[in-house]
Amino acid sequence: MTDFLTNADHWRKRAEQTRALAATAAKDQGRLLKVAEEYDRLAAHAEGRRSAAVPTGSYVPASRPE
Numbered sequence: 001m002t003d004f005l006t007n008a009d010h011w012r013k014r015a016e017q018t019r020a021l022a023a024t025a026a027k028d029q030g031r032l033l034k035v036a037e038e039y040d041r042l043a044a045h046a047e048g049r050r051s052a053a054v055p056t057g058s059y060v061p062a063s064r065p066e
Helices: 008-024 029-046
Strands: none
């Protein structure tokens, strides 16, 4: 069994699938593209590369605690 946490191909496939879903989504397209970016970061990390830093203020959580 392949350990998906360290399998870069697994995360790249997830990113590809999420981008395809975003292309057909009527709502939340931007949110889906952010998820795909995170999958790309996981793939880079699985390969042992450091992913690019997230610019300050560029990420907004889906829900904020009140």
